[in-house]
Amino acid sequence: MQDELNKLTQQLSKLFDNQIASDTEQHVHQLVQSYIQKMGFVSREEFDAQSAVLQRSREKLKQLEQRLDTIERNR
Template identity: 55%
Template sequence: MLDPKKLEEIAKQISDAVPPGVKNMAEGAETKVKQVLQSQLSKLDFVSREEFDIQSQVLIRTREKLEALEARLSELERQQDGNTPS
């Protein structure tokens, strides 16, 4: 999920953008905006940066293994073609 400090920063920026006259009427706006953002973002299907990085490493290792297997298969096929009578 997103960093709570980032959510607070976004909520504060929104609150700061409100004109001063309206700001007095909406004293709890920052907290309410933060709550709405957290509620809506929690409904989205996000993965953490840590999980993304882990899965990226898994994908890299899997790709390396696949390339090694493809190279091995090509070598075996080449050897098989060389042993087949013409």
Template identity: 50%
Template sequence: MLDPKKIEEIAKQISDAVPPGVKSMAENAENKVKQILQQQLSRLDFVSREEFDIQSQVLIRTREKLEALEARVAALEAQAAKND
């Protein structure tokens, strides 16, 4: 779902922005920030890029099938109209 590496990267960037005088607390801060980010991001309704791409492909195939069915129905209706 959420890429732990990305969360770790963001947490590290935030902790790297901490002033040098507070670097001794940076490690603890990084862990806290990472924990908070994970908690907050898990509450959001996100899908992974992979899930999104898969669903996009499913949607494309579904649209293609729908268009084929619509064309088939139109042809059958035209044929039925000729027979009437």
């Protein structure tokens, strides 16, 4: 997502002279970042980290369910 944002701002900067381009690039970058935050998007790294946490939680839940089943069968 960051790469696409950088590409967009670079393309816009080619359309304007250096000072205007620099100001415009910063402004567009801030606007897009703000929009991304408002929409609740997350980076790939954040998504992957949360996916790993979820996978570990599922594995732990499965183990606990198996232990509970064993305990209940032995009653």
